[in-house]
Structure formats: structure tokens, C-alpha cells
Amino acid sequence: MTTRVAFIGSGFAQQHIAALAHIPEVEIAAICSRNEQTARQIIGDQNINYYPFENYLQMLQQEKLDAVYICLPPHLHGEIDIACAEHVKALFIEKPIALSLELADQLSQTFKKANSIVSVGYMNRYRPNIINAKNHFSKNPAILFNAAWSGELPPPYWWRRREMSGGQLTEQATHLIDSIRYISGEFKEVQAFSTSGFIDDVKDFNVDDAIVMNFQLESGAIGTVQTSCFSKEHGGGELGIYLELASREKTYRFHNHCMDLELQHSQANKEIFNSIDNPVLAENMAFFDAIKNGSHEAILSPYDDAVESLKVSLAADISIREKRSVALASL
Template identity: 35%
Template sequence: MTLQIGIVGTGWFGMMHAEKLAKLPGVKVTAFVATNQQKADLAARRFDGARGYESIHQMLDDRKLDAVYICVPPFAHGEIEKALIERGIPFLVEKPIGVDEQLPSEILQGIQEKKLITSVGYHFRYMDGTDRAKELLRDRTALMALGYWMGSMPGVSWWRKMEGSGGQFVEQTTHIVDLLRYTVGEVSEVYAAYGDRFMSSVEDGVTVPDVGTVTLKLVGGAVATISNTCAIPAGDRAGLHIYTNKGVLELTHGGLIDTEAGRKTEYANASDPYERENEAFLHALKTGDTSQIRSTYADAVLTHNVTIAANASARTGLPVKL
């Protein structure tokens, strides 16, 4: 059985997934959707037998697909997912899944009615360091966590508009919120403070805050703070520090640093989390066994709602209960 895969979106994420999928046995990337025919054809030329399309509907009418990867900006969700749900086609969608609460809720309802296999691209969950952190937390009490996503502002115009990206906490820092949920537990309340310090004075059309800090209460009693900025030219970093009764667990892109009783132990990420994410989704397509998928659409909605609640809190100045 050869799985026929379509890709919606021909930016970095779409092409990264396409290239990884094309190297796997029993998988064929056969179709691309882009914002115009030229972009779609350009992407398709790199893959034997693939074709390009200007819309999800054109692709689905012309190709029989086993699954679709959705790699589009936050504002572009909705029509794509609904078309796939209508035809009962499983999908993996890159985060974030929207810019508000309403649309993902509608999409989730359709997924549940069709019992559709889905996966969402929270690849931090598939890191070796995350596996090790979860093992260690079985014997430790998580007291609190400090998360961060510090960097510069992406150059694409949609990212710097709230209606385009939802802001940094929704578009990037969602990874850290998700990592907190996955390792420490569910969030029950958030209080956020955002600021506009610099970027709107040096770049045109900026409506996203360029600094922010969010305090989170967790169901189990732990507390957390997650901060971000998109205004620094260098020194970018992202991660989550979990403070426990036995020391500190520091999760980053590179892996895990465990500091216990003054001793540091490092666990580097040996495997590619994107490849593990793909393997879990493809295994589900072939067998119907979804147990290896670490973030279904339903799970991702919970993370997304925390980030939307943070935006609401920053806007009103009030805590938001979830």
C-alpha cells in the first residue's frame, strides 16, 4: 500500500514535510496547493508525478488522496479543513490552528462527527528530551515552570498583524504552552500583560505586541510564567524550565538538561522530532492505531484556547478562567 499525500502550502513547513515524506517507503507526495498556480507548479516539479493546484477543491477533485498536510498561515485555516472533513480525508495541520476560538471549535465538531484521524504539528512533544522529562516527572513533584520564546519579528507581512497571526503568543509561543500542558498539566486560569515597546515604530503595519508575559495556574496546583518578545535582533531562544522538588528540568530545541542536587545531566535530542511526528501519523493512516499521535486536533484545541485566553486577558486586563 502506497499512501498518496497532498500538501497545502508551499512555504518552509510545507516543503520540509514534503521532502521528508518523499524519502519514506510506501509514501508518495502527489499534489500541492499554493496561493497561485505558478507556486504550486514550482513545488510539484520537485516531486515525480506531482501536480500543482490553486485550491483545495481542485486538488481533491483531481487526486485520490489518503491524507493531506496543511501548512498555511493562521488566518488561512477553515475552508481547507472543512473540505477535507466533508470528504473524510485525514490531515496533519501545522500550528497554530487559527486566530480565534470559534473556527477551531467548528472544525473539531466536524472531525469528531466523522471520527477523522488528525495530527497537529506540536513537534516539541516528539523530542527525546521531552520523553526523558516525562519519565523523570513520574518521580518528582512539579512546583512551577518558567517558559520563554525570545526572538526577532518574522519578515512576512501577515505575521505582524493580529488578524493575520494572532500575535506571538498564539503563533510561536503556543509551542511552549503546549509543552507545559504535555509535561506538567492542564491550565485552569491565565493572566496576561502585553506591551508595544519598539517594533511598531520601526516597521510598517505592526499591530502585534512585541513583548508579553503570561501567568498561568494549573489544575494540579502548580503555577507557571511564559514570556515572549519578537523585538530582539539576536540572542533568540525558546524553552521551558520545570522546577521540581528534586531540581530543575530545562527543555529546549536541543534536548534536556537535568540539574539535580547540583549535578547536571544532559540528554541531547538524537532523533528528528518532525520525522517521529510523521511516523506516528502515517502509522495511524495505515493501521487505524492513533495511539502514537501525541497531539490530535482535539488536544491542540486545548492549547490553542489557552493562547486565545491570554490575548483576551491582555486586552481586558482581567484574568481568564478556562
């Protein structure tokens, strides 16, 4: 049985479309995007209909879809998600899912009422290296974390506007926050600090130059997540992307966007596990298994779980504004 899908937004759509080429029962019917040039490049010579962004409702009504991928900047979530839930049974939503808990909770209730199947694009959960760590630390709890997403300023205009992206902790480093939650459980409390004013040559820039978020998990473990986007291109001078965590028995060090792993058993015994997996394909296969079976069971990042990851970065924003620590239970 063929499953007809469409895309709203072209952000990360190309990676999903490439993955869907490996799932025979999927038919990509349409893409709706603000950027026609990018959409046309993605479509190429494929038999995929293009709709201007303002015509998303027309696409939902005409294409007889089974699923929709929402690949939009964070500030565009809301009415589009609700409309999709009214017209299709399954949604794949790229992170972050919203810029406020009020909207995220509203959408959660909408999806429950519509009995929607929803998967959120936290692809690290499908990486064997991350699953390996989850299995280890479930038996030997992690004690200390150190993580960073530090690089150059991404080019999209919306990314540099706080009201559109939510800032780097919410938009990019949410992958690190979600990975920590997936491996070691829920955040209990955060305290965050930010700095700005060093980036003085970028028009309309109003997000933080850098953030440090200290935290404690419900397990008692502690750690820090850093973000920065101030680096100019100077030979890899930025700190990069990494996640390090240790129990009394082992240390796991993940590096780069693909989460390559150095696993340290002892001073003399280290193993290297380079990422050769395809987590985008894995999360898409899980999504279509869920559609086929009518159950969220195969999905490792359902919507309500993604809300919990969003809470962490929003708690950090409150901490920065109000100069205090914030308990997650207070949100």
C-alpha cells in the same frame, strides 16, 4: 499499499516532505500553494503536481488522496479544512489550528462527523527529551516554570498582523504552552500583560512587541511564559527560546528550538542531552501508523488536544484586553 498525500500551503511543507522520503509507502501526489515559486523549489525534479491555491478543491477531487497536510497561516483555516474532511480520511494540520475557539470547535465537530484521523504538528511531543521530562514529572510534580520565545520579527507579512497570525503567543510560543501541558497537565488560570509601541519602523505591524503570561496549572504549579519580537540583529541579544521547570528532586532546562536539555540532579551532577532526534519524522510515522490502523492511538497531538493548547493563548488575549485573570474553565 501506497498512501497518496498532498499539501495545501508551503509553510513547513519542505520539512514534512523530507521526512516522508523515509516512509516508503507514501507517495506525494501534489502541492497547492499561493507561492508558486516556493512550491516549485520544493517540488524540484520530483513527480509532484502543482495547483494554484484557488484550485485546492480541484486537487482534492482529482488526485484520489488518502491524506492532506494543511500547512497554512492561521487565518486561512476554515473552509479548506472542512473541504479536506469531505474528500480524504486523514489530515495533518500545522499549528495553530485556528484563531478562535468557535472555529476550532466547529472544525472539531466536522472531523468527528467525518470520522477523520487528524494529527496536529506539535512536534515537541515526539522529542525524547520532552518525553523524559513527562515521565519524571508524572511522578515528581513540577512546581515552577519559566519559559520564553524571544527573538527577531519573522519575515512573513501575515505574521505581523494580529488578525492573520493571532500574535506571537498563539503562533510561536504555542509550542511552549503545549509542551507544558504535555509534561505537567492542564492550565487552570492565566493573567497576561503586553507592551507595544517600541517597534515603530515596521509597516503594518499590529501585534504585541512583548507579552508576559503568568499562569497556574490544575496541579497547583505556577510559572510564566514570555514572548517578544522586538530584537534587532545585535549578536544574539534576544533572550532566545527556553523552557525551565523544576520539581523538588530535579531541574530540567530546555534550550533552543530543538529543545536541548540540561538535566540537573544536584549542584555537582548535571547531564547534557543534545537533541539528535528527528521529531518531524517521528510525528509523520505516528500519523501514518494511525492511517494504517484506523486509530488515533499513535498520535500524540490529536485535534481536540490541540484545541486545549489554543485555549491558553486565547485566554491570555482576553486577560490583556480586559485587564483581569482568566480561568480556562470559563472559555
